[in-house]
Amino acid sequence: MSDTPFGFGLPPEEPDDGDEGKKKDQQSGGGQGPANPFGFGGLPGAGGFGGPGADNPFAAMFGSLNPTDLGAAFQQLGQMLSYEGGPVNWDMAKQIARQTVSQGTSDGTKDASVGSAERTAVEESVRLADLWLDDATSLPSGAGSAVAWSRAEWVEATLPAWKELVDPVAERVGTAMGDVLPEEMQAMAGPLIGMMRSMGGAMFGTQIGQAVGVLAGEVVGSTDIGLPLGPVGKAALLPVNIEAFGKDLGVPKEEVRLYLALREAAHQRLFAHVPWLRSHLFGAVDGYARGIKVDTAKLEDVVGQFDPQNPEQLQDALQQGMFQPEDTPEQKAALARLETALALVEGWVDAVVHAAAKPRLSSADALRETLRRRRASGGPAEQTFATLIGLELRPRRLRDASRLWASLTDARGVDGRDAxxxxxxxxxxxTDLDDPDGFVHREQMDFSELDKMLGEAADGSAGKPDLTKDKDTEKDDDSE
Incomplete structure (x- = not known):
């Protein structure tokens, strides 16, 4: 679990009065983060409220701007304070995600529109992957179409899912802002609370936009983190990221793309034909959000001393860790449920894809191990997602789950496993992941008993003697 689930609580950078170039770069949004004149979310290089500069952060931010930039900055500030939507300013999140994508990744890879040849290659790979998967699972195809996305297109397509994931967490924080004042004072402080919520929505939007933009530079499809982020029934791959992923693997590009298409298509089958699975996963995130506790004592102090003319005060409070979640029983239960479900999803996909790829791709073993390590260790994308909702969505027990599904296949066959x-x-x-063999043995016994019962129920003649015997026994018992 992340120590700073929303990216708050980061210590401010030490000012460097002698490095004017660095200061100008920070003021213009240079460095690692997107252009961000207000520096919300503690983004590196953004020159935020707690960052380098004079005692008056606004003077530090606006002092060197020309009149045009200054007017634009104040216009953005006005838009931020006038925001009246939900707990997250998603327009701001989208804007910053797109800005982050446009800057490219740390290795210098830039986003680019997908050409017709790449689209055709992705469609053919998904089509072939679905044919191979028909032998490895009883679940039919779940991809009505296959698409090739740029990073920017991935951002656009996945924002609805991010909204569903993050809004419950942000809503919990926003509600706490309005609950810290006595009821009789809330009406009087309405404008103040409204301003704080608007700023909270902007800060969440900035942090989320940065995180989604980072993820867009790493994901290779719509289901990389084990959750269905894209539209239902649409298998998606990102050619520019697939190219970067396979760059140093020594595996032909066509095999890398096909193996990743197998994983994407397998995820699509599971989420399309297990209707309760998506709500189960997203519900676990919502359950975690309901367990979040806000430091109301600190929030009360901020509200009591809040000066509308100094909105940076709220940012400073957020950076001091006001919203650190507590390990409540509700959170622990939700986290355990989510981690187990993610392990089972990823383990099933791993087992099914390996069964389909092993006889056909010489690089199947190498690609499988690479992806296992990638998911288990987590990269910047995994860490960034953890800052959004305080959860590290890594299937820590992927190998255990994969072994369990493979054992179930040996014991019950493909149909019995998928059932x-x-x-x-x-x-x-x-607990079953701790003892896969024990679970498989118990399931095999239960499955055999079920087959026997179903067979007896289907055979009418087999049931009549039993019923007669029962009646005779009852008569004998009565006579005794």
Whole structure:
């Protein structure tokens, strides 16, 4: 669990009065973060409220701007303070995500529009992947179409899912802002609370936009983190990121793309034909959000001393860790449920894709291990997502889950294995991942008993003697 779930609490950088070039770069939004004249979210290089500059952060930010830039900055400030939407300013999030994408990744890779040849290659790879998967799973194809996205297109397509994931967390924080005052004072302080919520929405929007922009530079499809982020029934791959992923692997580009298409298509089958799975995963995130506790004592102090003429005061308070979540029982239960579900999803995909790829791709083993390590260790994308909702969505037990699904395949066959997705109560638990062989043995016994019962129910003649015997037994019992 992240120590700073929303990116707040980061210590301010030490001022460097002698480095004017660095200061100008920070004021213009240079460095690692996007152009961001207000520096929300503690973004590096953004020259935020707690960052370098004079005692008056606004003077530090605006002092060197020309009149045109200054007017634009104040216009953005006005838009921020007038925001009256939900807990997150998603327009700002989208804008900053697009800015982050346009800057490229740390290795110098830039985003680019997808050409017709790349689109055709992705469509053919997904089509072939679906044919191979038909032998490895009983779940039919879940991809009605296959698309090739640029990073910017990935941002646009996944924002609705991010909204569903992040809004519950941000809403919990926003509600706390309005609850710290006595009820009789809330009406009087309405404008103040409204301003604080507007600024909170902007700060969340900035942090989320930065995080989604970073993720867009790493993901290779719409299901990389184990959650369905894209539209239903649409298998998506990002050619520019696939190129970067396979650059140093020594594997032909066509095989890398096909293996990643197998994973994307397998995820699509699972989410399309297990209707409860998406709500189960997203519900676990919402359950975690309901367990978040806000430091109301600190928030009360901020509200009591808040000066509308110095809005940077709120940012300073946020950077001091006002919204650190606590390890409540509700959070622990939600986190355990989510981690187990993610492990089962990723383990199933890993097992199914390996079964489909192993006989056909010479690089199957190498690609499998590379992706396992990538998911287990987590990169900047995983860490950035953790700053959004305080959860590290890494399937820590991917290998255990993959072994369990493979053992189930040996014991029950493909149909029997996939039948466990019929209901969440049928799935293995975290305890079962500790003892995969024990779970498989128990399931095999239960499955055999079920087959026997179904067979007897289908055979009418087999049931009659039993019923007669029961009646005779009852008569004998009565006579005794």
């Amino acid at each position: 466990l997705w019929a209901h969440p109560d049928m799935l293995p638990t975290a």
